[in-house]
Amino acid sequence: MAATANDFQDRRNSxxxxxxxxxxxxxxxxxLKFIDTEQFQRLxxxxxxxxTNMVYPGAVHTRFEHSLGVHWLAGEAINKIKTxxxxxxxxxxxxxxxxxxxxxxxxxxxxxxxxMFESGFLPLVHSGDKWSHxxxxxxxxxxxxxxxxxxxxxxxxxxxxxxxxxSSKHAAQKSSEEKLFLxxxxxxxxxxxxxxxxxxxxxxxxxxxxxxNFHFERLMETMRVIDNEICYRASEYLTINKLFMTRAxxxxxxxxxxxxxxxxxMVVDALCKANAELGIADSIHKPSEFWKLxxxxxxxxxxxxxxxxxxxxxxILRIRRRDLYQFCNEYIVPTEYLxxxxxxxxxxxxxxxxxxxxxxxxxxxSVVNLSIDLTNGTKNPLESFLLDACMSSSRVSFFKDYESExxxxxxxxxxxxxxxxxxxxxxxxxxxxxxxLVAVVSDAFExxxxxxxxxKKQVHDTPEKKRRRTSQSSRSLKL
Numbered sequence: 001m002a003a004t005a006n007d008f009q010d011r012r013n014s015x016x017x018x019x020x021x022x023x024x025x026x027x028x029x030x031x032l033k034f035i036d037t038e039q040f041q042r043l044x045x046x047x048x049x050x051x052t053n054m055v056y057p058g059a060v061h062t063r064f065e066h067s068l069g070v071h072w073l074a075g076e077a078i079n080k081i082k083t084x085x086x087x088x089x090x091x092x093x094x095x096x097x098x099x100x101x102x103x104x105x106x107x108x109x110x111x112x113x114x115x116m117f118e119s120g121f122l123p124l125v126h127s128g129d130k131w132s133h134x135x136x137x138x139x140x141x142x143x144x145x146x147x148x149x150x151x152x153x154x155x156x157x158x159x160x161x162x163x164x165x166x167s168s169k170h171a172a173q174k175s176s177e178e179k180l181f182l183x184x185x186x187x188x189x190x191x192x193x194x195x196x197x198x199x200x201x202x203x204x205x206x207x208x209x210x211x212x213n214f215h216f217e218r219l220m221e222t223m224r225v226i227d228n229e230i231c232y233r234a235s236e237y238l239t240i241n242k243l244f245m246t247r248a249x250x251x252x253x254x255x256x257x258x259x260x261x262x263x264x265x266m267v268v269d270a271l272c273k274a275n276a277e278l279g280i281a282d283s284i285h286k287p288s289e290f291w292k293l294x295x296x297x298x299x300x301x302x303x304x305x306x307x308x309x310x311x312x313x314x315x316i317l318r319i320r321r322r323d324l325y326q327f328c329n330e331y332i333v334p335t336e337y338l339x340x341x342x343x344x345x346x347x348x349x350x351x352x353x354x355x356x357x358x359x360x361x362x363x364x365x366s367v368v369n370l371s372i373d374l375t376n377g378t379k380n381p382l383e384s385f386l387l388d389a390c391m392s393s394s395r396v397s398f399f400k401d402y403e404s405e406x407x408x409x410x411x412x413x414x415x416x417x418x419x420x421x422x423x424x425x426x427x428x429x430x431x432x433x434x435x436x437l438v439a440v441v442s443d444a445f446e447x448x449x450x451x452x453x454x455x456k457k458q459v460h461d462t463p464e465k466k467r468r469r470t471s472q473s474s475r476s477l478k479l
Contacts, residue, residue: 109136
């Protein structure tokens with residue numbers, strides 16, 4: 001294919017931006033046309049980690065800088081593949097442009113407060129309505145193109161949207177795509193290894209003051225395409241394992257921190273109480289309205305004098321004053337129960353109460369059902385597809401060395417005895433909305449564990465046990 005004017009960079013219409021993770025980022029004219037719109041600039045008002053900064057004060061970075069980072073890494077990834085295999089794979093400037101633009105725009109359809117808006121709030125006010133930020137990103141891209149008269153080739157635009165929708169279900173639909181490996185770069189529905197994770201794992205770890213032992217640069221240098229799929233050198237098995245383990249550790253210690261989840265639960269309740277008055281969820285299918293929705297919705301509620309918003313306002317004031325829903329305890333579901341596990345509800349907890357002076361109501365209790373895994377449920381995402389053909393669409397593929405032209409089957413037991421034997425945690429976490437009912441809720445939760453699983457696995461002392469221990473210590477000191 002002959003080179004076109006678009007194949008050459010014109011620095012007159014480009015910019016250099018300094019990023020605190022990746023250094024200098026080069027932004028070309030087409031990405032800048034999207035960046036310099038009010039819809040993309042809205043990402044500055046969406047914190048990457050929602051309200052996590054209430055626990056980790058440094059976690060105030062936004063989806064704006066994350067999107068720039070993914071745009072840059074997407075370009076680095078495809079250019080490295082092009083350098084080593086470009087002629088064999090037929091990679092063209094069209095492919096490079098679309099992959100980079102998909103990285104830039106992959107999160108433009110996100111709602112406020114990270115994934116809590118999508119997975120916590122919307123299911124309560126729009127039950128049965130299947131909404132995803134990926135689908136909204138696609139709608140938002142079309143809206144921006146039309147609203148700002150951005151000149152972009154229709155085929156290029158379609159490719160960008162397809163790359164953003166490259167979840168497992170969409171990847172399956174692309175089985176006849178000539179360059180299917182391109183869909184592995186930004187949003188990898190096959191293995192879960194993509195530049196989106198590379199950026200947020202590094203960026204979130206830094207913002208929260210945590211060390212990050214995973215170095216994505218190693219994977220970027222060693223990846224190659226075999227059978228239309230991005231594969232990795234066998235010697236990087238443990239590097240990829242570290243990627244998944246680091247992600248799981250971030251989920252456990254940051255994203256699902258007990259107080260972070262308490263704040264999330266309170267914000268969900270506040271948004272639900274304010275939804276009728278503010279119509280928060282009414283805009284989820286209208287890009288022209290949705291882009292106006294960001295994290296500032298909390299301040300709007302908090303400073304309102306409308307009586308219709310009083311209950312929502314009171315909840316937000318509780319968050320400001322650190323009067324949070326109280327964490328009662330958590331239970332890690334035994335592995336033998338995982339396959340048939342069903343989410344626990346507040347009703348399950350109150351029905352386990354054995355009686356007492358106070359009878360619990362459903363509105364007194366909140367339950368969080370957490371699932372933390374290595375992106376492949378209870379299975380090891382690194383086990384080669386050749387060991388289990390039916391799972392070929394969700395396993396990482398390897399090659400022996402750079403002379404290899406075939407994928408290499410690898411089993412965890414061939415690498416290290418330190419690789420885990422099980423790959424998922426299901427955690428039931430229970431909160432009391434009323435601080436005076438913590439002991440009652442804790443006892444009911446303990447009864448539920450015994451009734452359902454035949455045992456209790458308390459990670460923390462219940463408030464009642466703490467009270468008794470403190471009382472005993474006081475008596476001992478007096479003696």
